Each structure stands twice: as structure tokens, then as C-alpha cells.
Amino acid sequence: MAIRIAIASGKGGTGKTTVATNLYYAINEASKDEALLVDCDVEEPNDVLFFPDVKPGKLTTVNQEIPKIDTSRCTFCRKCVEYCEFNAIVIIPPAEFAEVNPSLCHSCGACLVACPSDAFGIQNESIGTINRYLDKAGKEILEGRLKVGSAMQTMMIRSLKKSIGTSEKIVILDAPPGTSCPVVETISDANFVILVTEPTPFGLHDLKLMVTLVRQLGKPFGVVINKAHLGNREIYGYLDAEHIEMIAEIPFNRAYAEQYARADLFNMIPGEIRHAHRKIKENLSKKGLIR
Amino acid sequence: MKEITIISGKGGTGKSTVTAALATIGSNLVLCDSDVDAPDLHLVLNPRVMESHIFEGAWVASIIQELCTGCNICSEYCRFDAISLNASGKLHIDPFKCEGCRLCERICPAGAIQSVKSINNAWYVSETRAGILTHANMGPGEENSGKLVSQVRKKAKEIAREKGSGILLTDGPPGTGCAAISSIAGADAVLLVIEASMSSLHDAKRMAELVDQFHIPLYAIINKFDIHRDISAQIEVFLEARSIPLLGKIPFDESVVQAMVSGQSYTEYAPHSELSGIFHSIWNQLANP
Numbered sequence: 001m002a003i004r005i006a007i008a009s010g011k012g013g014t015g016k017t018t019v020a021t022n023l024y025y026a027i028n029e030a031s032k033d034e035a036l037l038v039d040c041d042v043e044e045p046n047d048v049l050f051f052p053d054v055k056p057g058k059l060t061t062v063n064q065e066i067p068k069i070d071t072s073r074c075t076f077c078r079k080c081v082e083y084c085e086f087n088a089i090v091i092i093p094p095a096e097f098a099e100v101n102p103s104l105c106h107s108c109g110a111c112l113v114a115c116p117s118d119a120f121g122i123q124n125e126s127i128g129t130i131n132r133y134l135d136k137a138g139k140e141i142l143e144g145r146l147k148v149g150s151a152m153q154t155m156m157i158r159s160l161k162k163s164i165g166t167s168e169k170i171v172i173l174d175a176p177p178g179t180s181c182p183v184v185e186t187i188s189d190a191n192f193v194i195l196v197t198e199p200t201p202f203g204l205h206d207l208k209l210m211v212t213l214v215r216q217l218g219k220p221f222g223v224v225i226n227k228a229h230l231g232n233r234e235i236y237g238y239l240d241a242e243h244i245e246m247i248a249e250i251p252f253n254r255a256y257a258e259q260y261a262r263a264d265l266f267n268m269i270p271g272e273i274r275h276a277h278r279k280i281k282e283n284l285s286k287k288g289l290i291r
Numbered sequence: 292m293k294e295i296t297i298i299s300g301k302g303g304t305g306k307s308t309v310t311a312a313l314a315t316i317g318s319n320l321v322l323c324d325s326d327v328d329a330p331d332l333h334l335v336l337n338p339r340v341m342e343s344h345i346f347e348g349a350w351v352a353s354i355i356q357e358l359c360t361g362c363n364i365c366s367e368y369c370r371f372d373a374i375s376l377n378a379s380g381k382l383h384i385d386p387f388k389c390e391g392c393r394l395c396e397r398i399c400p401a402g403a404i405q406s407v408k409s410i411n412n413a414w415y416v417s418e419t420r421a422g423i424l425t426h427a428n429m430g431p432g433e434e435n436s437g438k439l440v441s442q443v444r445k446k447a448k449e450i451a452r453e454k455g456s457g458i459l460l461t462d463g464p465p466g467t468g469c470a471a472i473s474s475i476a477g478a479d480a481v482l483l484v485i486e487a488s489m490s491s492l493h494d495a496k497r498m499a500e501l502v503d504q505f506h507i508p509l510y511a512i513i514n515k516f517d518i519h520r521d522i523s524a525q526i527e528v529f530l531e532a533r534s535i536p537l538l539g540k541i542p543f544d545e546s547v548v549q550a551m552v553s554g555q556s557y558t559e560y561a562p563h564s565e566l567s568g569i570f571h572s573i574w575n576q577l578a579n580p
Contacts, residue, residue: 010329012302012465017490043466044300044494085350085392108370108392148500151437151469158372177302177465178328184387184432201551202307206329213431217387230545232552254518257543261488261519 002036002164003289004171006190008214010206012177014196015226015250016041018260020174021050022277023284025266027170028139030281031291035139036168040186041176042144042156048133049263054141057132062144062159063124064152065107069098073119083114103151127152130163140168157185170290179209187214192289193221194247194280200231204238211244222247224280248279292451294444294459295577296325296478298502300494302465304486305514308547310462311335311556312570314421317578321456322419323447324426325440325474326464327412335556338417338424346427346442348409349391349434352384358403365395365404387432409433414443416450421556423450437469444474458578467501475505482577483511483535487523495526499533511535512573515543539573541566 007020020037027035039047048054069080069089076093088104089111091097100111102125112120128146135141144160146153153176164171175186187193193214197207207223214221223239228249239246256273259265269277284290297306307324310332314322324332352373354365359382366374366382373388374395384395384404396404411430416423425447427439444461451459463474475481481502485495495511502509511530516523523540530537542565550560558567 009302011331012299012304012329013486014303041466043468043471044490044497046301046490046493049489049493083394083397106390106392108390108394109368110392110394110397113368113394113398146468148467148497149472149504151472153466153468178436178470179431180328180429180436180470181387181432181434182468188385188387200548201334201554202331205331205334209329209431216431230548258519261486261522263489 008175010210054133080111298463300498336419440473
């Protein structure tokens with residue numbers, strides 16, 4: 001199985017995508033190791049924006065199986081309502097009304113088991129697409145794109161991860177912000193997690209939440225401090241006290257912020273930034289995760 | 292009472308910074324931090340907690356090993372791949388993968404599965420210098436952030452009505468998924484904070500599409516607009532085309548981080564600065580449309 005490296009943060013906008021895309025770029029540029037980039041921020045996927053030359057490849061629709069009640073068979077016994085832990089089913093016996101609300105349904109299948117009258121069918125409802133892109137060198141980038149209005153981001157990430165092939169040696173998983181189930185789904189099978197943060201009170205607070213989570217999941221992890229020197233020094237004391245490894249510091253550089261803004265991350269990288277990203281790669285290779 | 296939710300699509304564009312700056316301008320406000328995954332507003336507003344409540348999250352199932360016969364039916368029925376054999380060859384439920392549907396518990400022929408509600412979440416009503424704040428602490432990896440969002444918003448609305456507050460200001464989460472949907476459903480207006488980057492513009496377009504589905508009036512501001520003026524101009528073109536009123540453009544200023552470090556909102560930290568003037572103008576347009 002490929003080595004999986006997840007990039008996560010807690011707080012949004014700390015630089016997950018910058019770290020993930022630079023790592024992908026550096027691995028594929030330097031060695032024969034083939035890295036696959038997987039954009040798991042399915043609510044707002046934008047890794048591909050940084051690769052303007054990519055060609056869109058195969059597009060797969062992800063469907064959620066929504067149970068549908070056949071009212072001609074339904075006896076309105078409400079057993080399915082009792083089974084449904086997500087309050088997704090409405091049955092009104094006097095009106096002979098029986099319906100599943102797709103936006104609340106988790107597709108767990110409990111209602112299908114509950115129904116004594118075989119009144120349930122299945123209807124597929126699209127929750128988004130899995131998009132494959134090929135970059136210039138023929139390397140693949142995978143992206144999950146949740147349909148706007150869908151609340152099924154975790155299911156989307158699960159499907160996205162199932163579509164990862166077996167040919168790559170290294171899989172880079174770019175996680176969504178936050179600390180809840182979509183993040184867990186993304187990092188759950190990672191061999192290593194890079195937590196990207198910034199040295200500000202918001203960055204530190206959300207980093208602590210992420211550290212609690214990755215420790216509960218028993219994942220090895222290290223921290224990258226982005227926009228270094230912008231805030232205060234408190235984060236360094238925290239990392240020391242908690243014996244957390246600092247993999248690299250990426251200095252704040254206004255010129256590079258402008259490059260980021262126009263989605264141009266790999267040309268004319270300022271020396272200090274290039275150095276920081278090289279350090280991240282070297283660190284992973286010292287750990288034996290990449291060559 | 293009017294609820295204004297501040298949202299962005301992309302994370303880190305400045306939602307909480309903007310919320311704090313506006314909150315300390317307005318008076319007679321109620322505030323809500325609906326980014327329960329990674330709440331930050333309290334770091335600026337230094338709340339004094341007056342009420343704290345446990346929020347029951349989703350069910351989490353576990354196997355009672357003494358009763359389990361290893362028949363494997365539960366793992367066949369589980370749609371979330373949460374049940375598998377552990378290192379010692381026993382069936383085991385991964386609490387982080389379990390979505391709490393309880394189907395395994397219902398179908399287990401040996402009655403060997405039990406579920407308990409997670410009590411890893413809490414929500415609070417607090418006093419701050421800018422008004423009452425409702426906020427939450429979600430346990431890491433929890434399932435129900437959408438429901439916790441609904442809870443803090445519901446309480447904030449109740450308080451706003453009781454106190455006769457004119458405005459409830461809600462600091463929303465990033466993304467467009469369940470937490471974002473729960474944060475904007477039923478709001479009276481949404482303020483979209485976009486930064487001058489291609490990613491933020493891309494994400495703002497998706498966000499605008501989401502807000503459209505709810506038929507809620509949408510306003511926008513461009514943060515750090517001078518990081519890339521061309522992209523800022525592209526954002527303005529997009530807003531114009533969609534008839535989304537642009538309430539202000541905020542320049543990049545490193546002292547915004549200094550305000551955060553000092554535990555103040557920007558309008559408190561540098562009340563007479565150009566930036567604070569822009570925040571005042573944004574607030575006036577939002578509060579008195």
C-alpha cells in the first residue's frame with residue numbers, strides 16, 4: 001500500500017494547499033517516486049487551480065442511495081421512523097403520507113431493515129463528482145467536488161478515497177479545515193499527518209484542537225508553521241512543552257502571497273520559501289516516508 | 292431582530308477578524324460563533340461563561356465482547372466501514388467511523404452491541420464586552436457539527452428576541468457543507484468575506500450559489516484587496532455580475548495580526564485608523580441597509 005501523507009490544519013487558510021501542492025510538485029519533480037495528490041476539501045476544492053496546465057480526465061458522479069417509500073405498499077406502521085436516528089422519515093398515517101428527506105438521510109440502510117412490508121426502493125441522488133486530472137508530466141491529481149447544497153461531505157470523501165488507485169507510491173491527502181468528521185475521514189488511514197498552522201492566537205488555538213484529534217487517532221504528526229514572524233512566539237513554547245516536532249517554518253513573504261493569490265506557486269519561488277519546502281520534503285524522507 | 296451570518300467558503304479569509312471588528316462597533320448586539328469545529332471569536336472577546344450545557348452528540352456503538360459470537364452480520368450491514376476485525380481477531384467498532392445509525396445494535400442476533408450518546412460537546416452562553424455570545428466546544432472528530440450549530444444559533448436568537456436586540460451577528464464556518472448550511476439556513480442576511488486570491492474567488496462563487504438556494508440577501512467585502520489588485524478587480528466583476536453589493540475593500544495590514552495578539556478587535560486596537568474607518572462604513576451599510 002502506498003504511503004499516505006495528510007495535510008491538515010484546524011484553522012482554515014493557514015497554508016494546507018500550499019504545503020500539499022508544493023510537496024506533490026517537489027516529489028514528482030525530483031524522484032521517480034510517483035505521488036498522487038488528492039484534494040479532500042470537497043466543499044471547496046482548489047488544488048487544481050494551482051496547476052493551470054492540467055487536463056481534465058475522467059469524471060465520476062458519486063451517488064447517495066436514498067430510500068424511497070412506495071405508498072401503495074406502505075402500511076404506515078412507522079417502524080422505519082423508529083429506526084431512523086437522523087429524523088429523516090416523515091410518516092403521517094391519516095394522510096397516507098410517507099417520505100424520506102434526502103438532506104437528512106445518511107443512507108445507513110436501517111429503514112430497509114425495519115420495513116415489514118417491503119415498501120422501500122432505492123433512488124440514486126448525486127452528491128457530487130470525483131474528477132481526475134492529468135498534469136504535464138502525466139501525473140494524476142484527484143479531486144472530490146461536493147454538489148453545492150449537499151451536506152454529505154463525509155460520504156463524498158469516503159467515495160473519493162475509495163477511488164484512489166494502487167499504482168502510486170505516495171498519496172498526498174489535502175484535508176478540509178475544521179476538526180470534525182470530514183477531517184477524520186481524510187486522515188484516518190494516513191501514515192503521517194502534517195499540521196499546518198500560523199503563529200497567531202487563532203492558529204495556535206485551532207492547532208491545539210488538531211493535536212488532540214491526531215493524538216486520539218494515534219497518528220504520528222509534525223507541525224509546519226506558515227507565515228512565520230507574523231504573530232507572536234507563543235506557539236513555539238507550546239510545541240516545546242508538548243514535545244511536538246516542528247518540521248519547518250515558512251516565512252511570510254509578501255511577494256509569494258501575491259503569487260499564491262494568482263495561483264502561481266511553483267515559478268520563481270523566493271529562496272527562503274523554497275528552502276522551507278525543501279526542508280519538509282527532506283524531513284519526510286529522513287522518516288523513510290518518501291525517497 | 293435581524294441575523295447576519297458572516298461566511299467565506301474558503302477558510303482563513305478573515306471571518307472572525309471581521310466579526311470581532313463589527314461586533315465592537317455595534318451596540319445592543321447578540322453574537323454567535325457557529326464555527327463549532329474551530330471556534331476563534333472567544334479569543335478576541337474573552338467571554339465570561341454564564342451558562343454551560345452538555346450537548347449530546349450522535350450515538351456511538353460498541354461491541355460487548357463477552358456476548359459477541361463473531362457472526363459478522365453487523366459488519367456486513369454497516370454502511371460506514373466502521374466494523375472490522377481488530378489485531379486480536381475480534382470484531383471492533385471504530386468510534387470515529389461510526390455514524391450512530393444503530394443498525395448494528397438492532398440486527399445483532401446476540402444482543403452484543405450497545406450505543407451511548409457522545410457527551411463530548413458543550414455549548415455556552417457568555418457575557419462579553421460586545422454583548423452576549425453563544426458558542427460551543429465540539430469534541431474532536433465529532434459527527435454532529437450541523438446540529439451543534441443549530442443549537443448555538445437557536446439560543447442566540449432566543450436571547451436576541453428576549454433582549455430586544457436589533458442584530459444577531461453570527462461568525463460562520465468555512466466550507467459549503469453541513470456546518471455552513473446549518474449556519475445560513477434561516478439567516479436574514481449573509482456577508483461573504485472574500486480575499487484577493489483565485490482560490491477565494493473560486494470558493495466564493497460556490498458559496499454564492501449556496502446562499503442563492505436559500506434566497507437570502509447576500510453582501511460581500513474584499514479582504515486584503517491590495518495583495519493582488521487585478522484579482523480584486525476580477526472579484527468586483529463577479530460581484531457586479533451577480534448583483535451582490537460590495538460593502539468595502541480592506542487593505543492588507545500586518546497590524547491586524549497585532550490586534551489579535553493583543554486580544555482586541557481591530558476597531559478597538561486602532562480606532563482612528565483608515566482600516567477602522569472602512570469597518571465603520573461596512574457596519575453602517577449592514578446595520579442600516
